[in-house]
Amino acid sequence: xxxxxxxxxxxxxxxxxxxxxxxxxxxxxxxxxxxxxxxxxxxxxxxxxxxxxxxxxxxxxxxxxxxxxxxxxxxxxxxxxxxxxxxxxxxxxxxxxxxxxxxxxxxxxxxxxxxxxxxxxxxxxxxxxxxxxxxxxxxxxxxxxxxxxxxxxxxxxxxxxxxxxxxxxxxxxxxxxxxxxxxxxxxxxxxxxxxxxxxxxxx
DNA sequence: CACCCGATTATCT
DNA sequence: GATAATCGGGTGT
Numbered sequence: 190x191x192x193x194x195x196x197x198x199x200x201x202x203x204x205x206x207x208x209x210x211x212x213x214x215x216x217x218x219x220x221x222x223x224x225x226x227x228x229x230x231x232x233x234x235x236x237x238x239x240x241x242x243x244x245x246x247x248x249x250x251x252x253x254x255x256x257x258x259x260x261x262x263x264x265x266x267x268x269x270x271x272x273x274x275x276x277x278x279x280x281x282x283x284x285x286x287x288x289x290x291x292x293x294x295x296x297x298x299x300x301x302x303x304x305x306x307x308x309x310x311x312x313x314x315x316x317x318x319x320x321x322x323x324x325x326x327x328x329x330x331x332x333x334x335x336x337x338x339x340x341x342x343x344x345x346x347x348x349x350x351x352x353x354x355x356x357x358x359x360x361x362x363x364x365x366x367x368x369x370x371x372x373x374x375x376x377x378x379x380x381x382x383x384x385x386x387x388x389x390x391x392x
Numbered sequence: 393c394a395c396c397c398g399a400t401t402a403t404c405t
Numbered sequence: 406g407a408t409a410a411t412c413g414g415g416t417g418t
Contacts, residue, residue, distance in 0.1 A: 231410070239410075249403055266411050267400030273410090287410060307413095317411050360410050394418080404408085 190385045191344045195335050198257035198276040202284035205276035206232035207371050211348035211378065214291050215341050215388055216323035221299050222388045223323040225291030225313055226345055226378060231358045232369040233273070235283040239363040242283035253283040258335040261285050262320070262327050269317030270326050274334055274342070289359070290314045292375050293322070294386055346386070352377035 193212065198205055209230050216223040233240040233253075241250040241263065252261040253275060261273040277284035291313045293300055300312055300322040313319045320326070325340070334341045355368040380386065 233410075241410075247404070263410080264402055265409055267402075267409090269411050271410065289410085315411070358410070394416105396416085397414095399412090402409100405406090 192335060192337060193258075193342050193344060195258045198274065198335070199279065200276070201278050202234040202276050202281070202286060203232040203369055205274075206230040206286040206369065207353065209274070209286055209288070209342070210353050210371050210373055211345045213294065213343040213345040213386060213388075214288065214319075214323075215343060216325065217339050217388075218324050221296050223296035223300055224294045224386070224388055225319075225323075226294060226380070226386075227288060227291050227342075228375060228378060229288075229290035229314075229370070229372040231287040231289055231371070233285050233287060234369075235277070235281050237364055237367065237369075239358065239361045239367075240284070242285075246283075250283075252331050253285050255331060256333075258333060260325075260329050260332040260334060260340060262325060262330050264327065265317075270320040271316040272320055272325055272329075287316060288319060289316050289370070290372070291319055292378060292380075294380075295388060343388075346378060346380060346384075348373055348378060 212227050242253040257275050259275050272288045273285035275285050303322050313322045332340045352373045354372050356370045357365045358370045
């Protein structure tokens with residue numbers, strides 16, 4: 190179980206979005222580990238009208254132009270935070286991968302409390318739900334997820350490529366011909382019984 | 393389960 | 406002043 194290195198994120202944004210499926214998102218907060226397998230992502234590339242960075246750099250989207258492997262967090266609809274990981278080829282000026290859904294693994298009790306006890310099935314199946322469940326706000330703006338700290342990503346599990354579906358991205362009208370959303374149903378992810386998915390720390 | 397709609401505010405024009 | 410990479414509650418099938 191290894192942390193994903195910088196080089197993982199220094200590739201085409203769409204490729205990284207695809208490859209993040211099956212990886213383990215780890216949030217370490219208040220002495221608790223809150224983790225889940227990433228099962229839905231979307232790519233947003235600089236050359237793409239749907240990307241926040243398409244029209245250039247602003248205060249809000251600045252992190253998208255920063256170093257790869259760092260978090261870009263934005264606030265939307267007056268209520269919700271959404272988590273992206275900056276990823277791009279060196280030739281691209283910006284780009285990021287929106288984490289849309291995770292399968293809760295560790296710290297489910299805390300995540301349930303953070304979300305006011307919904308059915309576990311819908312605990313973290315949306316970008317705004319994930320950030321609420323694992324306590325991510327703009328305080329995590331720019332966090333380096335290639336370093337073991339408050340937020341990072343581990344290698345996770347292997348996913349059958351045939352189980353990963355490609356669709357247009359959710360909630361946008363621009364560039365609907367780009368199938369840059371990647372999703373796999375929880376049933377199609379094998380989580381080994383005696384897996385090393387459990388993250389251990391000093392508690 | 394599918395669709396519809398209102399809430400709520402940081403950010404940009 | 407308008408907009409938004411969403412959510413949850415409501416209604417109807």
